[in-house]
Amino acid sequence: xxxxxLFTPGPVQIPERVLKVLGEPIIHHRTPEFKEIFxxxxxxxxxxxxxxxxxxxxxxxxGTGAMEAAVVNFFRPGDKVVVINAGKFGQxxxxxxxxxxxxxxxxxxxxxxxxxxxxxEETLNKNPDTKGVLFQISETSTGAYHDYKAIGRLxxxxxxxxxxxxxxxLGVYNIKPEEEGIDILIGGSQKALMLPPGxxxxxxxxxxxxxxxxELPKYYFDVAKEVKKQKEGTTAYTPAVSLxxxxxxxxxxxxxxxxxxxxxxxxxxxLATRRAxxxxxxxxxxxxxxxxxxxxxxxxxxAIRKEMLKLGIRTAGGQDHLKGxxxxxxxxxxxxxxDHLSAIxxxxxxxxxxxxxxxxxxxxxxxxxxxxxxERKIS
Amino acid sequence: xxxxxLFTPGPVQIPERVLKVLGEPIIHHRTPEFKEIFxxxxxxxxxxxxxxxxxxxxxxxxGTGAMEAAVVNFFRPGDKVVVINAGKFGQxxxxxxxxxxxxxxxxxxxxxxxxxxxxxEETLNKNPDTKGVLFQISETSTGAYHDYKAIGRLxxxxxxxxxxxxxxxLGVYNIKPEEEGIDILIGGSQKALMLPPGxxxxxxxxxxxxxxxxELPKYYFDVAKEVKKQKEGTTAYTPAVSLxxxxxxxxxxxxxxxxxxxxxxxxxxxLATRRAxxxxxxxxxxxxxxxxxxxxxxxxxxAIRKEMLKLGIRTAGGQDHLKGxxxxxxxxxxxxxxDHLSAIxxxxxxxxxxxxxxxxxxxxxxxxxxxxxxERKIS
Numbered sequence: 001x002x003x004x005x006l007f008t009p010g011p012v013q014i015p016e017r018v019l020k021v022l023g024e025p026i027i028h029h030r031t032p033e034f035k036e037i038f039x040x041x042x043x044x045x046x047x048x049x050x051x052x053x054x055x056x057x058x059x060x061x062x063g064t065g066a067m068e069a070a071v072v073n074f075f076r077p078g079d080k081v082v083v084i085n086a087g088k089f090g091q092x093x094x095x096x097x098x099x100x101x102x103x104x105x106x107x108x109x110x111x112x113x114x115x116x117x118x119x120x121e122e123t124l125n126k127n128p129d130t131k132g133v134l135f136q137i138s139e140t141s142t143g144a145y146h147d148y149k150a151i152g153r154l155x156x157x158x159x160x161x162x163x164x165x166x167x168x169x170l171g172v173y174n175i176k177p178e179e180e181g182i183d184i185l186i187g188g189s190q191k192a193l194m195l196p197p198g199x200x201x202x203x204x205x206x207x208x209x210x211x212x213x214x215e216l217p218k219y220y221f222d223v224a225k226e227v228k229k230q231k232e233g234t235t236a237y238t239p240a241v242s243l244x245x246x247x248x249x250x251x252x253x254x255x256x257x258x259x260x261x262x263x264x265x266x267x268x269x270x271l272a273t274r275r276a277x278x279x280x281x282x283x284x285x286x287x288x289x290x291x292x293x294x295x296x297x298x299x300x301x302x303a304i305r306k307e308m309l310k311l312g313i314r315t316a317g318g319q320d321h322l323k324g325x326x327x328x329x330x331x332x333x334x335x336x337x338x339d340h341l342s343a344i345x346x347x348x349x350x351x352x353x354x355x356x357x358x359x360x361x362x363x364x365x366x367x368x369x370x371x372x373x374x375e376r377k378i379s
Numbered sequence: 380x381x382x383x384x385l386f387t388p389g390p391v392q393i394p395e396r397v398l399k400v401l402g403e404p405i406i407h408h409r410t411p412e413f414k415e416i417f418x419x420x421x422x423x424x425x426x427x428x429x430x431x432x433x434x435x436x437x438x439x440x441x442g443t444g445a446m447e448a449a450v451v452n453f454f455r456p457g458d459k460v461v462v463i464n465a466g467k468f469g470q471x472x473x474x475x476x477x478x479x480x481x482x483x484x485x486x487x488x489x490x491x492x493x494x495x496x497x498x499x500e501e502t503l504n505k506n507p508d509t510k511g512v513l514f515q516i517s518e519t520s521t522g523a524y525h526d527y528k529a530i531g532r533l534x535x536x537x538x539x540x541x542x543x544x545x546x547x548x549l550g551v552y553n554i555k556p557e558e559e560g561i562d563i564l565i566g567g568s569q570k571a572l573m574l575p576p577g578x579x580x581x582x583x584x585x586x587x588x589x590x591x592x593x594e595l596p597k598y599y600f601d602v603a604k605e606v607k608k609q610k611e612g613t614t615a616y617t618p619a620v621s622l623x624x625x626x627x628x629x630x631x632x633x634x635x636x637x638x639x640x641x642x643x644x645x646x647x648x649x650l651a652t653r654r655a656x657x658x659x660x661x662x663x664x665x666x667x668x669x670x671x672x673x674x675x676x677x678x679x680x681x682a683i684r685k686e687m688l689k690l691g692i693r694t695a696g697g698q699d700h701l702k703g704x705x706x707x708x709x710x711x712x713x714x715x716x717x718d719h720l721s722a723i724x725x726x727x728x729x730x731x732x733x734x735x736x737x738x739x740x741x742x743x744x745x746x747x748x749x750x751x752x753x754e755r756k757i758s
Binding site for chain 1 (some may be wrong): 380381384399402467475575584593634644690691692713714715716717720722724725727728732737740741742744745749751752
């Protein structure tokens with residue numbers, strides 16, 4: 001008997017409450033019944049991002065689809081954009097932007113680093129015609145955090161859109177895009193929204209709305225067409241019905257917990273994990289770690305992952321040039337404190353076996369427990 | 380976010396595979412469709428107890444119902460029976476037997492003790508007219524093990540039925556009643572069969588079959604009537620349909636694992652738990668612990684249970700005079716190694732908080748891990 005626990009940064013462990021709904025008979029999407037649910041999920045989403053605006057759309061697509069939608073709906077060929085590239089997903093922003101003929105000014109960082117806000121400000125000052133800054137809040141490939149609030153502030157002062165890929169940040173951080181100067185916010189279902197893959201969301205500000213245009217070709221990812229329909233409680237094309245039904249549950253769960261508490265939970269679990277990992281002599285990879293996923297550097301990454309999987313913990317590996325050198329433990333999805341404790345326990349067992357060092361046993365768990373108990377004492 | 384994990388000795392954690400079936404639309408019990416499933420579960424059960432005999436019945440009842448059925452179908456008023464009483468469930472055997480006018484010779488032991496086989500042999504020698512020995516394989520209230528194979532051997536030589544309450548032993552130990560001289564074997568669904576409560580099973584040997592009689596009153600628990608029906612693939616009264624559908628899954632799961640491996644799994648988890656508990660300075664309560672449930676003595680039992688529950692682990696307390704002095708961690712049901720590790724982690728956190736002793740953190744987990752890794756090295 002061995003249960004597999006998904007500690008991967010998407011897909012994630014899905015709550016029973018959501019699974020139950022996903023298993024229910026499908027309803028047709030052109031019915032008052034579905035419309036009511038659809039509209040209700042939009043109300044919930046507005047509460048999650050703390051904004052009454054109806055300017056957002058769901059797509060039946062992965063998160064990358066919504067990234068493409070951001071580029072083709074809010075920019076024009078030749079528009080200058082600054083891309084923060086410090087990992088696989090920053091790189092993706094550049095690829096999409098170039099595909100559509102945008103002029104990309106790339107702020108490249110070594111993988112594991114975060115954006116240097118002063119350098120970004122300088123770049124924006126040097127390029128006053130910049131139409132957007134494209135970045136990740138959490139760069140999933142390296143576990144790095146980019147200070148989205150600082151980026152939001154810089155863009156707010158300028159004629160420039162802050163375009164946040166929040167695919168592994170929405171449902172983790174208590175993001176308030178309107179207040180925080182984020183103009184486009186993108187999320188994906190299979191991350192902290194605790195759903196199967198296949199649904200993305202794109203929220204946009206009033207400032208972004210003014211930039212909506214038809215210059216770049218699009219059909220499926222036409223935000224203007226889609227948002228008009230969705231404001232009326234329907235969709236331009238067939239929606240991902242089951243995922244919308246599931247979204248109702250997962251958004252309710254997040255809101256019942258409260259977005260501030262949700263952020264605190266991820267903060268605590270990631271902190272306790274980092275302390276445990278360091279106690280075991282491993283190195284947390286990113287300089288400024290995100291709270292959604294912890295990336296750990298080890299030349300033995302693949303062997304560790306394999307041993308952990310045997311014990312019931314599925315982690316993610318490194319991507320591209322970090323393949324075999326990183327393993328990543330996600331904090332998103334339906335994972336509670338004891339799930340995390342068991343992941344640390346499995347990591348210790350894996351390491352102790354690989355390094356033939358029984359003194360590692362209990363060492364990480366102890367640090368993990370200390371952090372958790374300390375927090376419980378405070379709150 | 381906090382998940383509750385049932386570490387109680389019934390009900391237990393139910394596998395997703397079983398839950399899925401329990402959630403399916405109900406089927407009618409007088410249909411060929413149900414009959415086929417019913418007969419199939421009987422085939423599976425025969426494989427589990429390693430006997431081709433059709434001499435067993437399912438009841439829609441808790442395990443106690445099947446205990447009563449054992450008394451009223453296989454004994455007569457005035458029959459002498461030896462009851463092994465070393466806990467709440469041994470006591471229950473005495474109560475049922477006396478209710479129906481059997482003559483009870485009670486071998487009483489302090490709670491936590493196990494049967495003294497020499498003393499039992501002596502008693503049987505002194506009482507050659509003993510018709511049955513009524514006992515538990517695992518005394519759930521104290522976590523004690525009674526050596527059922529030794530009892531089986533003693534009864535085999537005599538004109539006496541070995542009547543085993545295996546409610547927390549069936550699906551834990553690789554019990555082969557025919558080979559091991561057990562004449563009546565009783566199980567309950569909500570224990571190691573990994574189902575909700577409401578289904579019991581009573582298996583009986585050829586020797587027991589000869590004792591089937593109508594002298595004591597019974598209607599619902601009429602084994603002769605029920606076994607005739609069930610051999611034909613039906614039931615005398617409405618069966619617990621969903622539980623039978625679930626039983627198909629849980630028996631398949633147990634048989635896929637293999638009953639020997641199932642026993643080894645419980646043996647390992649209980650051993651690792653005992654070592655962890657002792658490393659934390661606590662005392663395992665029974666002299667000869669069963670592998671289905673670990674009972675731990677502590678004057679702080681209730682406070683420990685409360686703290687563990689806050690962290691997501693539901694344990695059982697002590698019963699009767701041991702209320703407040705015992706807590707019990709079950710190893711039955713859908714709980715894997717990492718679930719157990721997390722329970723030990725929670726226990727440490729609870730203790731360290733109550734005793735204000737951070738040195739306890741990681742201490743039990745370490746011992747737990749050592750036992751598991753040692754076993755993995757061997758096998």
